[in-house]
Amino acid sequence: MTVQSLVDNAKKIVTDKYLCVNGRAGRAEFWQFVLAVFIVNFLLGIVDSVIGIRVLSGLFLLAILLPSLACTARRLHDIGKSGWLQLISLIPLFGVIILLVLCAKPGDEAANQYGASVK
Secondary structure (H helix, E strand, C coil), X not given: CCHHHHHHHHHHHHHHCXXXXXXXXXXXXXXXXXXXXXXHHHHHHHHHHHHCCCCXXXXXXXXXXXXXXXXXXXXXXXXXXXXXXXXXXXXXXXXXXXXXXXXXXXXXXXXXXXXXXXX
């Protein structure tokens, strides 16, 4: 998988499901999105350091905030949890770790209250 295909997949997720919190997102969709956001933010950080001000990466993170929340909500739906469980990340240190562990769990094989399985 190339960097370009990761960015294309993330762009598709953002454009097709910008604020869609309904449904489910499999592990592959979620982690490809996270990786693409990380890579783009890293590259924008390099550009920011070259030009001397940190504006591009900050604007990018602000623009990607709502799609990130929506994608994480759909990922939590895939394991049968409410998207509101993202608020657990507000607990210092442990909240983010718990959320990462939840997002790494395999999704439900069968349909759940949030829709059919994405597998």
